[in-house]
Amino acid sequence: xxxVAGFQTVVLALLAIGAFAMSAWALVDxxxxxxxxxxxxxxxxxxxxxxxxxxxxxxAFVSLPLYGxxxxxxxxxxxxxxxxxxxxxxxxxxxxxxxxxxxxxxxGRGGSGPYGPW
Numbered sequence: 001x002x003x004v005a006g007f008q009t010v011v012l013a014l015l016a017i018g019a020f021a022m023s024a025w026a027l028v029d030x031x032x033x034x035x036x037x038x039x040x041x042x043x044x045x046x047x048x049x050x051x052x053x054x055x056x057x058x059x060a061f062v063s064l065p066l067y068g069x070x071x072x073x074x075x076x077x078x079x080x081x082x083x084x085x086x087x088x089x090x091x092x093x094x095x096x097x098x099x100x101x102x103x104x105x106x107x108g109r110g111g112s113g114p115y116g117p118w
Contacts, residue, residue, distance in 0.1 A: 013065050019081045020064055023057040026084040029092055037098035043091045053087055056080035 030053050035046040043049070059080040 009065075016060070016064050016077075019077065019084075020057070020060040022088070023053065023060040023080055023084040026053045026087045026092075027057045030087065033095050034098070037095045038091075040098050041091075041094035043094055049087060049091060052083050056083040060084075 027050075030046065030050050033046065038044060038046045038049065057080070059076050063077045063080070
């Protein structure tokens with residue numbers, strides 16, 4: 001029985017770390033994008049997404065199991081993953097078209113790859 005409990009603890013810890021990493025990635029991405037890109041893409045405002053993703057990242061951080069102790073999975077943990085996933089799968093692709101890549105300039109200048117500018 002101890003082997004199963006240990007395996008479950010490891011799996012839950014990896015899921016919590018993954019949720020935190022995804023939320024942190026979304027937070028960094030929101031911070032990099034210009035505020036005009038959100039409105040131009042029709043995806044609310046930068047402040048709205050910054051608050052949503054920052055709260056999701058804070059919840060994911062609190063959900064991390066520390067020193068082998070119990071984490072805080074549940075509805076809040078699921079909600080934080082959903083918020084980060086919605087940003088990364090719906091909002092980020094729409095906002096990326098309006099610039100804010102690499103250094104925050106994003107004015108359409110630079111090199112061109114096989115699928116467009118990079």
